[in-house]
Structure formats: C-alpha cells, structure tokens
Amino acid sequence: MRDLSLHLLDLAQNSITAGANLVTVRMTLDDSGMLTMELEDDGKGMSPELLARVTSPFATTRTTRKVGLGIPMMKENAEKAGGNFTLESEEGKGTKLTASMDTGNIDCLPMGDLSGTMLSLMLTNPLHPDFLFEGKSPKGEGTFDTREVRTALGSDIPFNEPSVAAWLKEALDEEINSIFGGILI
Amino acid sequence: MKSLADLQAIRAKTLENINMRKDDNAARVVIGMATCGIAAGARPVMLAFMEEIQKRNLQHVTVSQTGCIGMCRYEPMLDVILPGQEKVTYIHVKPEMVPRIVAEHIVNGQPVEEYTIGAAKD
Numbered sequence: 001m002r003d004l005s006l007h008l009l010d011l012a013q014n015s016i017t018a019g020a021n022l023v024t025v026r027m028t029l030d031d032s033g034m035l036t037m038e039l040e041d042d043g044k045g046m047s048p049e050l051l052a053r054v055t056s057p058f059a060t061t062r063t064t065r066k067v068g069l070g071i072p073m074m075k076e077n078a079e080k081a082g083g084n085f086t087l088e089s090e091e092g093k094g095t096k097l098t099a100s101m102d103t104g105n106i107d108c109l110p111m112g113d114l115s116g117t118m119l120s121l122m123l124t125n126p127l128h129p130d131f132l133f134e135g136k137s138p139k140g141e142g143t144f145d146t147r148e149v150r151t152a153l154g155s156d157i158p159f160n161e162p163s164v165a166a167w168l169k170e171a172l173d174e175e176i177n178s179i180f181g182g183i184l185i
Numbered sequence: 186m187k188s189l190a191d192l193q194a195i196r197a198k199t200l201e202n203i204n205m206r207k208d209d210n211a212a213r214v215v216i217g218m219a220t221c222g223i224a225a226g227a228r229p230v231m232l233a234f235m236e237e238i239q240k241r242n243l244q245h246v247t248v249s250q251t252g253c254i255g256m257c258r259y260e261p262m263l264d265v266i267l268p269g270q271e272k273v274t275y276i277h278v279k280p281e282m283v284p285r286i287v288a289e290h291i292v293n294g295q296p297v298e299e300y301t302i303g304a305a306k307d
Binding site: 002006009013068073113116117124148152157161162165170174 | 186187189190191192193195196198199200202203218219220223224228229231232235238239242243247248249250
C-alpha cells in the first residue's frame with residue numbers, strides 16, 4: 001500500500017461491511033508534525049476475541065481465504081514511522097481505529113490522494129452510509145458531511161450520478177486542499 | 186467555491202435523467218476494490234470511469250465495486266456487463282485504458298480484447 005489515503009480507503013471498507021450508518025474520518029496534523037488518522041464507525045463492532053486477533057494477518061472475517069492484510073499493514077506502517085496503532089471496539093456500538101505517524105520520520109507514508117479516497121467511498125456507496133470528514137492542520141480546519149449534502153440534494157439521489165459526482169469531487173478538493181494543501185498534499 | 190445551494194439545481198436535472206432512464210437496462214462496470222485491488226491501483230481506475238462517463242454524458246452506465254475474487258495477481262480488475270450479454274473481465278487496468286474501454290466496449294459494444302483476461306499470457 002503506497003500511501004495513507006489508500007490505507008484509509010481499504011480500512012473504511014471494514015466499517016461499511018460492519019453495517020455502519022456513519023463513518024467518520026478524522027485527519028489531524030499537529031504542530032509537532034504528528035499526523036493522526038482516526039476512523040470511527042457505528043457498525044456492529046467486534047467481540048473482544050476478534051478484536052484481539054484482528055491485527056494478525058491470519059485473521060479475517062472472509063470465508064473464502066484465511067488472510068486479511070489491511071489492518072496488519074496499517075499497524076506496521078504506523079509503528080515503523082514513529083507512531084502508534086490502536087483499535088477499540090464494542091459489540092453493537094462500533095469500532096474506532098487510530099493510527100498515527102510522525103511526518104518527520106523517513107518511513108512515514110505520504111498522504112496521497114485523500115480527496116480521491118473520500119470521493120471513492122462516496123461513489124461506491126452512493127446511498128448509504130454517510131461519511132463525515134474532519135480535517136485539521138496548522139493551516140486550518142474544516143469538515144465535509146454527506147448528511148448535509150443529502151439534505152440539500154435529496155436522499156433519493158445517489159452520489160454516483162455523474163453531475164453529483166462532479167460536484168462532490170470539486171467540493172472535496174476545495175475543502176481538503178484548504179486544510180492540507182501545501183503541507184501534506 | 187462550491188456551495189450546498191448548487192445541489193438544488195443538480196437535483197432537478199438529475200431527477201429528469203433518472204426518470205428518463207427507468208425503462209432501460211443499464212450497462213454495469215464492477216471494479217474489484219478489496220485490499221489487493223486498491224493496492225494495485227483500483228481507485229484511479231474507478232475515478233477515471235466516473236470522469237469518462239460524465240464527459241460523454243452517458244446516462245445508462247453504473248459503476249460499482251466488489252471485493253476480492255481471488256485472482257489478486259491480475260488486479261486492478263473489472264467486469265463490464267452489457268445488458269443481455271456475458272460479462273467481460275478486464276485485467277491490469279490502468280486509468281489510461283479507461284477511455285478506450287468506454288468508447289469501444291460500453292458505447293460501441295466491441296470489447297477491447299487485448300485488455301481482457303482472455304489475452305493474459307500467464
């Protein structure tokens with residue numbers, strides 16, 4: 001996985017599979033250069049047993065194969081870049097994943113196309129669930145909430161309608177660029 | 186600046202399109218977006234399809250995603266399914282290949298054979 005935004009796209013799939021109604025992405029760059037990504041959902045959560053073994057590459061909920069690499073790869077990337085990886089989950093409540101990386105560390109992954117990841121999530125899940133993005137950096141902060149978009153657009157129109165997709169792309173680019181442009185992207 | 190107010194106009198226009206389309210069978214593009222697909226570059230391919238569909242103003246195409254089908258070495262992979270026809274699987278798809286797949290296959294009904302799994306050498 002070449003960059004953090006691709007990890008995010010991959011990991012968010014777990015939240016969607018868990019039946020989340022709202023998937024929250026928080027990306028925070030603090031003054032010391034520590035980048036923290038939080039991915040929180042209100043899906044079905046994990047049992048303590050599953051939570052304990054899910055960072056192993058040999059744990060997966062799939063039935064077709066016995067490997068699942070998304071979470072272990074993120075954990076490894078965070079830890080080798082001077083950061084931490086934690087996963088909290090409660091059955092019936094949801095899951096929260098936190099991965100941090102020191103952007104001054106030579107092994108820190110580049111951010112990549114964060115806007116493209118958020119857009120991909122919205123286009124491939126055009127009616128459900130909702131996504132909330134909260135970004136913060138020394139340059140500024142901002143949010144992007146698909147619940148607001150649905151209120152204005154009407155919840156019967158899917159996000160993958162071409163004219164809606166084009167609007168989402170521009171709005172996301174603007175928002176994310178205003179927070180991380182010139183710093184991380 | 187994009188504002189939420191733009192969406193009112195988009196809604197009116199989009200509803201027209203959706204109603205116009207109801208009786209038609211849509212062509213489907215299904216992209217593998219599991220860990221393997223994403224790592225191999227599925228995201229720019231998916232976004233390239235959305236862009237090409239918008240550019241050509243195609244009203245009868247839907248783009249969706251699927252998981253890993255076990256042939257990770259061929260990722261990014263995608264299926265194009267035209268109404269009433271067998272699906273065609275494309276492998277090692279790059280964004281540059283998308284305009285040709287849209288023009289030749291989705292619009293004109295001729296699969297781009299050299300990009301399909303049938304042309305794989307291994």
